[in-house]
Every structure is written in structure tokens, then in C-alpha cells.
Amino acid sequence: MGQRNFLGPSGTVLGHGEFWLLTLAGFGLFFGTWWGVTALGLLPAQTLPSPLDVWQTLVRLWERPFAGHVYSEHLGASIRRFLMGWAIAVAIGIPLGLLMGWYRVLDEVITPLFDSIRFVAPLAWVPLAALWFGTGIGGPLLIIFVGSFAPCVISAYRGARLVEERLVEAAQMLGASSRQTIWHVVIPGSLPSIIAGLRVSAGLGWQSLVGSELIVVGAGLGYLMVQGQANLETSVVIAGMIGIGIVGFVMDVLLRAVESAFRRRWGQE
Amino acid sequence: MSEIVFDGVTRRFPLAKGGDFLAIDCIDLRIEEREFVAIVGPSGCGKTTLMRMAAGLDFPTDGRVLVGGKEVRGPGPERAVVFQQFALMPWKNVRENIGFGLMCRGTPRAEREEAVAHYVQLMSLAGHEDSFPHQLSGGMQQRVAIARAYVMNPAALLMDEPFGALDAQTRIVMQEELVRLARRNPRTVLFITHSVEEAIYLADRVVVMGKRPGRILETLDITATRQAENWEAEPIEEVMDSPAFTHLRSRIWRLLKAREQEAPAA
Amino acid sequence: MASGRGARSWLGLPRSLVLGTFSVVLVLGAWWAATSGFRLLNPLRLPAPVEVWVAFQQILDRGYAGGTLWSHAQHSLGLVAKGFAVAIFTGVPLGLLMGWSRHAEALINPIFLLLRPIPALAWIPLAIVWFGLGDTGKIFVIWLTAFVPSVINAFTGVRQVDPVLIAAARTQGASTAQVIRHVVIPGSMPMIFTGLRLSLQASWTTLVAAELVGAFFGLGRVLNIAGQDIFPGMIIVGMVAVAVCGAVTTWLLGLVERRVINWRPAV
Numbered sequence: 001m002g003q004r005n006f007l008g009p010s011g012t013v014l015g016h017g018e019f020w021l022l023t024l025a026g027f028g029l030f031f032g033t034w035w036g037v038t039a040l041g042l043l044p045a046q047t048l049p050s051p052l053d054v055w056q057t058l059v060r061l062w063e064r065p066f067a068g069h070v071y072s073e074h075l076g077a078s079i080r081r082f083l084m085g086w087a088i089a090v091a092i093g094i095p096l097g098l099l100m101g102w103y104r105v106l107d108e109v110i111t112p113l114f115d116s117i118r119f120v121a122p123l124a125w126v127p128l129a130a131l132w133f134g135t136g137i138g139g140p141l142l143i144i145f146v147g148s149f150a151p152c153v154i155s156a157y158r159g160a161r162l163v164e165e166r167l168v169e170a171a172q173m174l175g176a177s178s179r180q181t182i183w184h185v186v187i188p189g190s191l192p193s194i195i196a197g198l199r200v201s202a203g204l205g206w207q208s209l210v211g212s213e214l215i216v217v218g219a220g221l222g223y224l225m226v227q228g229q230a231n232l233e234t235s236v237v238i239a240g241m242i243g244i245g246i247v248g249f250v251m252d253v254l255l256r257a258v259e260s261a262f263r264r265r266w267g268q269e
Numbered sequence: 270m271s272e273i274v275f276d277g278v279t280r281r282f283p284l285a286k287g288g289d290f291l292a293i294d295c296i297d298l299r300i301e302e303r304e305f306v307a308i309v310g311p312s313g314c315g316k317t318t319l320m321r322m323a324a325g326l327d328f329p330t331d332g333r334v335l336v337g338g339k340e341v342r343g344p345g346p347e348r349a350v351v352f353q354q355f356a357l358m359p360w361k362n363v364r365e366n367i368g369f370g371l372m373c374r375g376t377p378r379a380e381r382e383e384a385v386a387h388y389v390q391l392m393s394l395a396g397h398e399d400s401f402p403h404q405l406s407g408g409m410q411q412r413v414a415i416a417r418a419y420v421m422n423p424a425a426l427l428m429d430e431p432f433g434a435l436d437a438q439t440r441i442v443m444q445e446e447l448v449r450l451a452r453r454n455p456r457t458v459l460f461i462t463h464s465v466e467e468a469i470y471l472a473d474r475v476v477v478m479g480k481r482p483g484r485i486l487e488t489l490d491i492t493a494t495r496q497a498e499n500w501e502a503e504p505i506e507e508v509m510d511s512p513a514f515t516h517l518r519s520r521i522w523r524l525l526k527a528r529e530q531e532a533p534a535a
Numbered sequence: 536m537a538s539g540r541g542a543r544s545w546l547g548l549p550r551s552l553v554l555g556t557f558s559v560v561l562v563l564g565a566w567w568a569a570t571s572g573f574r575l576l577n578p579l580r581l582p583a584p585v586e587v588w589v590a591f592q593q594i595l596d597r598g599y600a601g602g603t604l605w606s607h608a609q610h611s612l613g614l615v616a617k618g619f620a621v622a623i624f625t626g627v628p629l630g631l632l633m634g635w636s637r638h639a640e641a642l643i644n645p646i647f648l649l650l651r652p653i654p655a656l657a658w659i660p661l662a663i664v665w666f667g668l669g670d671t672g673k674i675f676v677i678w679l680t681a682f683v684p685s686v687i688n689a690f691t692g693v694r695q696v697d698p699v700l701i702a703a704a705r706t707q708g709a710s711t712a713q714v715i716r717h718v719v720i721p722g723s724m725p726m727i728f729t730g731l732r733l734s735l736q737a738s739w740t741t742l743v744a745a746e747l748v749g750a751f752f753g754l755g756r757v758l759n760i761a762g763q764d765i766f767p768g769m770i771i772v773g774m775v776a777v778a779v780c781g782a783v784t785t786w787l788l789g790l791v792e793r794r795v796i797n798w799r800p801a802v
Contacts, residue, residue, distance in 0.1 A: 009635060010698035011698075012636070014637045018641070026641070026643060108555055125774070126747055127758050229660035229664050232664070237660045237664060245650075352702075369704070373704075374708055
């Protein structure tokens, strides 16, 4: 048709070909600039290693230990720690949020405490964690817990509060007890909100894990990066970042899929 | 020069699963200068699409749309639009919403303020100049929308079910007001509605459309009847009660019903 | 019992206030009892309220880890402000561009896709390699943190502007520049501010982390040194200071938001 587009994004239709061309161009722009800068020697190799260097380092780290372990061991250590800390946050946070949403009294007692602690950045707990747990695993677990706790509570709380009043009234009219109502109405009704909250909480928890590993000694991707930085091996640092990014990405994709599945099942998509 | 001409206009929409949906099939329609034409028809008959093409917000697959002898290439203030959802900018107050087009055009401030004040008076919005849309009722918001269309002194007015979002009582009041305004300030009007009564009451001519595909079923001339019965002198409830009115209404309903039975909804 | 609407009041005060105060007092009381009162806990694990107060006095007057409480806080706040400002002025325009132009979106999205999964904290070691332990590195990391939410929210903000408003503006003769200025930008403001609030909180988290890893000044450094010195009272002071700064900046942002978005019904 070839008319001018007057309506902005809602009036634009990007053809398949155009879209993929631009997307490829985008990737090309990124890697091209990276490679170009290093190939032209605009920055010292120590500051920015070329993509090839990073790849070779990744391969090397996979086979030979650095900072005490092979790459997969660092990766495994990080993931294990994260899952433990996150599981605790979810196991405590979600029931707590649901109960706070349901029992107003509980809400009013806990919220002021919650609000006062919420503003302390998770990593600010590191020195205290070191005080309490020394160099044990408790330290990182606490940090991950602190990082992922709030979204769990808040999303469960919102989920419970936003369960349609009509549904609760219908259940009560049909003679359901408080416990039955919670089990059959409130919990399923808050699931969408909870699952959305899980995604946010996992992201924040993973970030807290990385942060704690920058400081606390041991194995792990964060530790790997800090050692890389200390040894001025920038490609090791970037190799660590890539691993962190991939795990975070995979987690997010998985949780999004779960969220979608739930919404489709209950017709909200 | 403001006559609106639809010349062999066809509109097809591509379907997601492939193929085309024929929304409008080869429509010829001419709206004379200063004529008030209402298009009436069921949802999906393409009447809104016709209006959007005259407005320049959509374009025909075949055929041409001309306003004042020139082919329509895009939206512009000479073909002012009043939308069903009001489309007022929530972050501007009444005064700013009405004066927006003038501001875009670069009209000097004093002139702009005068024009806005004039239409504020005319549309009974006095006292609300500084209010924001969310503080106004539906009827008032639509008054603002009409004021902002008129203030541009457009050659043609295009109205897309402007009273569709209002409650029944407000709607009747607005219909009376629009008639008053249109007689006082005549210009070419293309008015889209699915209310048969509204169409007969407001228009000089009523075009009845059917759907699947969108086509003109019949055109009725109202002016003769209106002048003969002297509707302008009567309140709206009397007009809508009169035999001449109900006769026209039944005729159009019969047309629409017959068409519906020929091609029932899927 | 539960979905209880309607504030209940005890002794003429809203119940929430009474309960809230009660629980805070209870916790504080337990804290005191466990530490100085009954000495249930090793003071090295949890400092007594008195110790915290002493530490607070010290850092207020004589300073700690290279500065007074105020100078550290000021330093940290300054870095957050700078990083945040750069992030908004780069992120929001980019988001607006990507929102308005599907072409720009297709081109730039891949880069986002690649960089987004990497949490801002993961950039700290690289930032140290590039910029050392000084301010530039910190501002860089904060910029990274605050940049992405700004872009995404500006982008979403543009996309959710009602197309009818754009059409209406066009029928009044608005040019593209006028449409963007008078429709798209005001329309995206609510979402942009949501993004700003998230960015600000994230900025604090990142700054504290970056300063903990290594810095010459700042609240994070206070925490770091207090940890190394095994000075529990000071650790608590540092944590409280971080919380207060976070709360205050969030509140300030809320004020700005209310001034800019003055056209909404009270929500």
C-alpha cells in the first residue's frame, strides 16, 4: 500500500523478512563491534579480550581448574547454594504471605517489622552473616534468603488479598470452614500472583547469590570472577558472567513457561 | 469544498490463517457539501471503516476516497473526527484539549484562547475549563470532544458512534444539542451509528448498510419528511413519537432484519 | 474473619497502629533482653542496643573507616544520584525510541537479550578491572543496574498508549514531533515512573554491593571495615543507614512523581 504510517507502533507492521534481518543486524552489531574493537587494538587485551579469547578461556576453564575447581564445579556450587537459599525463602515466604493476606491481625503485626527490614539491601547483610556463620554456607544462604524473601511474601500476600471476594463469599455460603476456604479458594486463586512472584524472587535471589560470592570465599561463579579479576585475567571474568547470564536466563524462561501454563489452564491468557 | 466521495471503495483485511476478509464491497456514495448523512447498520458492516477511510486513518484496497475533490492521503484537521471513546488526553485539561489542534497549527495564543472560550460557552462547558477528563461525566467529555472538533473549523465532520458510550438519558440530550449545533453551524457531516432513531432524527439522508460483505442496502431521504412535519420546532420525544418518524424507523428495521435473515451471524 | 474490611479500633486508635507498635516494641524488647538483659547471646553475634548506640555516636562525631556517617552517606547518595541520572537520560529516550519504532526495536533487542540476564552485580569484577575501585566504576555499575528497567518501562509505556489518542491527535493536525511530545511522552509517564522506582531500589542494592567489594568511601565501605574489625555495633549502624537512605530516596521519588503526574484520579 505504501501509505505513510500515522499511528506509531500500532500502525507499523514489520514483515518477517524485515524483522529477522534487523535482528541479525543487531546481533551482528554487538559481536561485530566487540570483535572490531579488539581486532583494531583500540583497547588493550587485558581490558577487553576478543570474543575468541573468551571462548578459548571457557573451554580451558571447563577442563582445567582455576581458583581450585573446574568451571562445572563452580557452576554447580553456585546453583546448589542458590537453590537451597531460595527454597527456604519460598517455603517460609509464601505461606507467611498467604496467612498475612488472610488474617488481617497477622498482617498488622508483621508488616511494620517487614517494612523496616525491607529497605536494607541484601548485600548489606554480608558482614552480619559473616559474624553469625563465619565462612560456612550459612552466610551465602542468608544473603540469598534476604534477597528472595520479600517478593515471595508480597506476591503471596497480594494474591490472597486479590482473590475475588465473590469467590470467597460463595465458598462461605456453601458452608466451607476457614481452612477449607483457604485450601480450595484462596490458594488456587493466588497461584498466578505467586508464580509471577517466584520469577521475580528467583531473579533477585540469583543476583544476591552472585553478590555474596563476590565477597565470601569458596567455590562458585562469583568467586571465579573475583579471582579472575585479582589475577587480571579478564576473559575469566567474562567467562563467569556468561555462565551467570545463561543460568539466570534459563531459570527465567522455565518460570515464565510455568506461569504461562497456569494462565492458559485457567483461561487467563 | 467539502463533499465526501466514495468511488468504488473496497476494503479487504488479510486473515491470520491466510486469505482475505471482504469488509466492504465496492461502495459508491456521495455526500454533498453541508449535507448531514448518517450511516446505519449492524456491527461489522464496515460503516466505521468507511468513516476511517474518509478520515485518512485507513485506506481502501480498491477505489478512491475523495474529500473536496482531493484524494485522502492521511488524517488532518479539515476532516475533524469525534470518536466513540472520546479520546481526550487525560493529562490535559478541558481548555488544553480543545485548543490542542490550534496549538499544533501554531495559532497565536490570544486567538486560540478566544476560540476555545467561544466553544466552551457554546458546548455548555463554562466553569469546567480547568478540569481534567477523569473529573467529567461521559456526556461532558463528549462535549469537549465535539468542541475540539468544531474549533478547527473543519470542512467535514466525521463522527463515529459519538454517543455510543453514553447512557440513554444523556444520549437523548446530546442528540438534541447536536441538532441545534448542526443547524447553526452547518458543514458536511458523516455520522456513524447503529441506532436507527438517532440516524433518522439527526440526518438529512440515512444510508442503510448490511454486512458480509459491507454494502449499501438503501438510502432514505429524510429532509422532505423533516421539513413537512416541522421536526425542528418540536422536542425530541415528540418527534420520535410521531407517525412519520415511526414509519421511517420501521422501514429501516425491516431492511436490516431482512438482511440479517439472509446472512445470519455465524 | 479474614477478608475483614473496615478498620477495627482498640482504645480509640486504629488497630493496625496498636498492633504494629506492639510488635516493634516486642522485637526491640527481645533484642535488649537477649543481649544486655539476660545475656542469652554472645555479644559478638548480636550487639546489644547500647553497643549500637555507642557505635552510632562514634561514627557521627569522630568518624569511622575514613569519614563521618554523614560524609559516607553523602558520598554513597551522590554516586547513586549520578548513576541514576545518567541511566534515566540514556535509558528512557532509548526505550521511547524502541517503543515508537518497531524497526529500532528489532535492531536493538538482540543486544538487550544478550546482556539482560547478567545481573548488575556480576559486572562488578569487570568494572573493577576497567575502572579500579574509584567512583567511575561505581557509577558505571549503578548505570547498568538502572538502565535496563528504564528502557523496558519506557518501551512498555509507549506501547500501552491508547492508539485512539494518537489517531485523535493526528486528526487535529499534529505532526509526529507533536504527537510524541503531547501524547506519547505524557502517556508513558506512569509506566516510566514505575520503572524509576524499581531502578532506584536496584541502584542502592548495587551500590552497597559494589562498595562492599571494594571502595574508598561510602556506606558499603563502612560495613566492610566494620566486618573486618569485628565491630558488630557498627555493622548494625551501617545497615540502618543503608535502609534509611533507601527509604528517603524512594520517598523523594514519590514526591517528584506526584508533581509530574498531576492528572490522575487519586489511586
